[in-house]
Amino acid sequence: MTVIEKIQKICPEAQVSTSGDTIVTVPSDSLAAVAEALRNDDQEPMDYLRDIVGMDWSEGLGALYYLESSKTYGRVVLKTVARDRDEAWLPSVCHWWRTAEIKEREIYDFFGIRFIGNPDMRRIFLREDWKGYPLRKDYDMDSNPLNMENEENADDTVEYYLKPDGTVEGHRNILFDQKDFVVNIGPQHPSTHGVLRMRTSLDGETISRIDPILGYIHRGIEKMNESLTYPQTLALTDRLDYLSAHQNRHALCMCIEQAMGLEVSRRVQYIRTIMDELQRIDSHLLFYSCLVMDMGGLTPFFYGFREREMILDIFEETTGGRLIQNYNVIGGVQADIHPTFQQKVKEFIKHLRSVIQDYHNIFTGNVIATTRLKGVGILTREQAISLGATGGTGRAAGWANDVRKHHPYALYGEVDFKEVLYTEGDSFARYMVRMDEIMESCHIIEQLIDNIPEGETRLKTKPIIKLPEGNFSASVETSRGEFGVMLESHGDKTPYRLHYRSTGLPLVHAMDTACRGNKIADLIAIGGTMDFVIPDIDR
Amino acid sequence: MEVKKKTAIRSMQYDEFKNNDYLEQMVRDLNRDGAGIILGSVDDLINWGRSNSLWSLTFGTSCCAIEFMALGAARYDMARFGFEVTRNSPRQADMIMVLGTITHKMAPVLRRLYDQMAEPKYVVAVGGCTISGGPFRKSYHVVNGIDQIVPVDVYIPGCPPRPEAFYYGMMQLQRKIKVQKFLGGVNRQEKKPKDMDSND
Amino acid sequence: MNNNSFLDYYNIQDLNTAIHEALLSVMPQWLAILLEGLAVGLLIIVLYAVLAIILIYMERKVCARFQCRIGPNRVGGKGGLLQVPADVLKILTKEIISLKGSDRFLYNLAPFLVILASIFTFSCLPWNKGAEILRMNIGIFFVLAASSIGVLGILLAGWSSNSKYTIIGAVRSGAMIISYELSIGLTVLTMVLLSGTMDIQNIVMSQDRMWNIFRGHLPAVAAFIVYLIAGNAEANRGPFDLAEAEQELTAGYHTEYSGMHFGFFYLAEYLNLFITSGIAVTLFLGGWMPLHFPGLDGFNAVMDYIPGVIWFVSKTFLVVFLLMWIRWTFPRLRIDQVLTLEWKYLMPLSLLILLIMTVCVVFGITL
Secondary structure, eight states: OOHHHHHHHHOTTOEEEOSBSOEEEOOGGGHHHHHHHHHTOSSSOOOEEEEEEEEEETTEEEEEEEEEOTTTOOEEEEEEEOSOSTTOEEEOOTTTOTTHHHHHHHHHHHHOOEEETOSOOOOSSSOTTOOSOTTSTTOOTTSSOOOOSOOOOOSEEEEEEEOTTSOEEEEEEESSOTTOEEEEEOSSOTTSSSSOEEEEEEETTEEEEEEEEOOTTOOOHHHHHTTSOHHHHHHHHTTTSGGGHHHHHHHHHHHHHHHHTOOOOHHHHHHHHHHHHHHHHHHHHHHHHHHHHHTTOOHHHHHHHHHHHHHHHHHHHHHSOSSOOOOEETTEESSOOOTTHHHHHHHHHHHHHHHHHHHIIIIITOHHHHHHHTTSSOOOHHHHHHHTOOHHHHHHTTOOOOHHHHSOOTTTTTSOOOOOOOSSOSHHHHHHHHHHHHHHHHHHHHHHHTTOOOOOSBOOOOSSOOOOSEEEEEEEEETTEEEEEEEEEOSSSSOSEEEEEOSHHHHHHHHHHHHTTSBHHHHHHHHHHHTOOHHHHHO | OOOOOOOOBTTBOGGGSSOOHHHHHHHHHHTTTOOOHHHHHHHHHHHHHHHTOOOEEOOBOSHHHHHHHHHHSTTTOGGGGTOOOEESSGGGOSEEEEESOOBTTTHHHHHHHHHHSOSSOEEEEEHHHHHHOGGGTTOTTBOSOGGGTSOOSEEEOSSSOOHHHHHHHHHHHHHHHHTOOOSSSOOOSSOOGGGSSOOO | OOSOHHHHHTOOHHHHHHHHHHHHHHSOHHHHHHHHHHHHHHHHHHHHHHHHHHHHHHHHHHHHHHTTOOOSOSTTTGGGTTHHHHHHHHHHTSOOOOOTTSOHHHHHHHHHHHHHHHHHHHHTOOOSTTOOSSOOTTHHHHHHHHHHHHHHHHHHHHHHTTOHHHHHHHHHHHHHHHHHHHHHHHHHHHHHHHHTOOOHHHHHHTTSSSOHHHHTHHHHHHHHHHHHHHHHHHTTOTTSGGGTOHHHHTTGGGTTOOHHHHHHHHHHHHHHHHHHHHHHHHHHSOTTOOOOOTTOHHHHHHHHTSOHHHHHHHHHHHHHHHHHHHHTTSOOOOHHHHHHIIIIIIHHHHHHHHHHHHHHHHHTOOO
């Protein structure tokens, strides 16, 4: 029995549309029942909620639920529309997928849809006194001028419930009470890797609760996308997770190419795969540097950056950019690789293999480092899946979630590589996953670098691209997890809605689970091993 | 009128800096009433100290911050020029390098950090986003230029700027400090808090 | 006490006496002592500042070398020699911020307490034969007592700033320093036992046959290591820099301090490093005493040609380098690990060392 048949069994009025991705529309009343059945299915439990995408179809607000099974890796998309535009509400699914707690807040923030049963319905990215919901189509862009008043954050939050007569009412949940010793870690703090702010309630040095406050670098990229043509939208992806610039852009290019029905040449596939892996090494080296620095050892920081500069040199010769490369374009890549590219990459990998032992000598085997990382900040496999903590964080807990392996794209189906898995789920496992992945990435590049076939590097496309109507999506494994592009086209030259699955948002959400009961110093180390990049979370 | 203070950074001559008009204007203004020899030389000494010991506040919001880290790392090593220390506490920092987009939510925080810094303090706006909003200019949540919030001393364009551009901008700041007046001039760039409304 | 002739040659005790007598011949005694006191005080402060500048420059260059960098090399000629003076000039002319909601008096007092404690201990260091500033028969005890004032300054700084980061840093520092003083006290006691005196000069003199670390062999080496670990913690330096913990608490207990107030904390940190090393050198490595081995008279005589002050300073800088090496290599410990290390391992170990040393001394099993 396929998933769609299962859904139709529970909810006969479900409709299936197949323009682009297959999407099952269920009425909002039966969403909870469908979600529960899919989540608890025996053969194919849909236990990983990839993302919830809020939508404003002018006739009504609603959401798309992207589900995946951690057992069979089957995927399904549910669509549901809220009844009333002004008083929109939907049932919360956070009882089945904890990641919904934070994703529903995002939709509330952007669209004003209230989720019945979600314990925390505050704004997440925008100020608490923000007026209106910016991603609604009728939002007035000038309605919120720059407000220089310091923002006061409430210590409690609202949970909505449905009264028997069908109206929605809220009651307050206390986050921090008067007795709590609450320390603001961030937004300007050296170890939050950007402008994340964590309100941390402490009992002595022990953490009793973390409330992440996001949005200090929320740039409204998704709203901007709606007024940009497809080639223009590409520029912003590099600035999401700047340490996964290639991979992010790869995902968007793939999504648009798939919608256009465009097939890129083998040469492009090779280049893109190699670039993705170089970017991964680059990011993991920076991860190593920053983690060690966060833990107070400054010298290894410079080791990581020394090797990273070599990758940046390689990038620079081919793409012209160091950090942000703007290299992938629709139908190929911006320019052909530099003549010395292959030679330099091979030299670099040889060099990296020779120095990686130094990294382990100075840090991995150090008794202080191991005692601070081992057994600290444990996320179990179930927690990781429920929280949607993809990438190295999930793999450290034993959840095989590598998109490259389970939904291969570009050349990942053809190359041989191992999906690095650990089972401990602690900070040390998260660290080791990344260190091992550096070597796996080297292995992948070595298989490809000598065999780049001749071919066109860029297909000619029209300057104005119009995509057919429908929903399209693509996902890639970036340096720190699954990055997804969810695109809805209404046949115009601009996307109707272009949403990115943030890799970091679930990781930040997981901080509370991982850190409770640990010390402040562990908070920094756990944050370091989670390896999030804030501009990617806030978008 | 001949401008007397032509400040060179070691191994970089005056003429190698491209935009000097603004600094020359500043020197003209300062020297309008003449400068005493003793005060002038003490001034030069203090300015030499200040310009060669610029400790920056770590204030990275996005992409540019990574390039700033690269600037501190082994290849570019900004410690060579006196930018050795980065302080995390605004009280102990001399300049604030605004590295990355400033959003509406961040703007009051940036202003507050600036207010918390001890005089003399300088602001360097790095990257397109801080200068004008950059690629996010049309967004509903991005400040179009941090000069709306804090006074900016040096702009470093780029997205993100190359480390060499960072250096050029930071040296331009050094030169600017070298032509300032400490004694008999204005040490504070801002009014004293008691002259303003009470503020933290 | 053989071939001590050259030690006496570099002795400045006679010079001191001569100056004192010359002054007495032209002025009353109280004025002479006042003038001498002022001169010595000035000397301490100048020496303190100069040493701080040297240490900061050294740390920057050393860490740059560890980190494959060059370090300061542009400011003021070759090798960036004037980098630290530039920093000092800058910090001297920087605004000192006073905070709303802070305890003004304690807030302003705290940095002075820290620097005072540091200067007190600094004055006890034996630079050369006859060249000590404070000499008393319980000298090493005074050092331990005076260095404890520093933690008071740190606690006050954290408390009076009225900020959460500073209070966490101060409490951490208080818990840590008070714990590690136990180990310091016990290891110092071990060496007092071996030397048979608490007078710092006499401790040095007692090592003229051989340095304590050789004389006390196994227990002395163990005590040296324990002392270095505990002393490193006492000086608030990595991997025990939890009180500042830049990556966790932005700047720890001195987060809210600016200008020269912050400069005092900064100077004291480096001087405490020097003092810790200086005391370690005095207790274990013979202070200003040249390298002597019994039986090698020729070698000992050659060693004596080098003045004691050079011996002292070079040995101290060697230990300083060792501590810098540790700092720039290890990641930081966590507060519970720091306390576990002290109470579960170092303290019992230093008690054991004390016991073994007592047995060694009583039965004469020393070299």
